[in-house]
Structure formats: structure tokens, C-alpha cells
Amino acid sequence: MRNNQEILDIEKTLGCGTRANFNIEKLRYEKIIIMTDADVDGAHIASLLMTYFYKEMKPLIEHGHLYLAQPPLYRLHGNGKTFYVHSEEEKEDILKKEFKSNAKIHISRFKGLGEMGAQQLKNTTMSKEKRSLLQVSLEHFEGKTEDSLESFVEDLMGKKPEKRYDFIQKNAHFVENIDI
Numbered sequence: 001m002r003n004n005q006e007i008l009d010i011e012k013t014l015g016c017g018t019r020a021n022f023n024i025e026k027l028r029y030e031k032i033i034i035m036t037d038a039d040v041d042g043a044h045i046a047s048l049l050m051t052y053f054y055k056e057m058k059p060l061i062e063h064g065h066l067y068l069a070q071p072p073l074y075r076l077h078g079n080g081k082t083f084y085v086h087s088e089e090e091k092e093d094i095l096k097k098e099f100k101s102n103a104k105i106h107i108s109r110f111k112g113l114g115e116m117g118a119q120q121l122k123n124t125t126m127s128k129e130k131r132s133l134l135q136v137s138l139e140h141f142e143g144k145t146e147d148s149l150e151s152f153v154e155d156l157m158g159k160k161p162e163k164r165y166d167f168i169q170k171n172a173h174f175v176e177n178i179d180i
Helices: 005-014 040-062 088-098 118-126 146-157 161-171
Strands: 032-034 066-069 074-078 081-085 106-109 133-135
Touching: 005 040, 032 040, 040 066, 040 146, 074 088, 081 088, 081 118, 146 161
Parallel strands: 032 066
Antiparallel strands: 066 133, 074 081, 074 106
């Protein structure tokens, strides 16, 4: 990790140090926003970055400085109206409420941030007025021991794949009789 230029750039840019040398007073930014594609690969990258911040700069999370940007999955356009939506459910809701059943609607599925034009990205994911952010917190672990949180992170992000497999088996909601 110490040889990764991007990680070194993040540490330098934030200016607050890491681990025992972390100093929240030296943090240069109020919000650190992880912005990745709205797909499985993007979620994986976001998970890795959150793990990095947890391991190296945990007080960022504890003091509420770490966020996840929520880019839209779809653009719905028709009858002079345009909507950017973040989920399949939201898409169906907008289609029912905002468009007549016989309306010609153009539905675009974004495969990644790179598919958006600069203005679309600015208006949907970067604009302070319009963007949707999720604050990363340790709220789920409040009242639990530090060891249980460390164990959870290690199980999911550590070097033992069987721990991840066990977690998935216990917590995933599997679909039966799927026709592909």
C-alpha cells in the first residue's frame, strides 16, 4: 500500500496523517467523497476505499467526514422531461407517475461515470444542490466492542476468503428458479 501512488496522493492531499500520526485538526477538507460507478465493480472499489479509510484514518469516519456519492443508474427522457434515477424501483415509480402509458420514453442505463457527459455528471453527482450522498458511519457497531468491529472488517476484507464466503452464505438473499 505504501508503494501505491494514488494512496500516497490521498494521504498527502488530506494532510491529516494516518494511524498513530492522524490529526483531525490538520484535515484540509470537510467532506471526503468516494465516487465510483453505480455497479458491482464500483461497489467493490468503494468497499476497498472505505476499508482503507477505516484502517488508516478511522477518525474521519467517527467524525462524519466520509461519504459515498450516489450516481444515477438511469436517465429517463420523454415529453420534454428528464429524470435521473438511482434504482429500479425509483425508475418504475417515475415511469408511472410522470409519463403517460403511451408516451415515447428514452431510457438510458449508465454503465459508469465515464458514460455521462460532463454536464450530466456535474448536475447529478457533483452539484451540491442535486447530488445524493450517503454518510459512512460506524453506527451499526455502536455499543459493541471494538474487537467485534475489527473482526467484522477482517472477515469481509481480510486474507481469508472462507470468512467472506461464510458471511455471504449467512446474509445473502438468494433467488431460486431464476431463468437466465
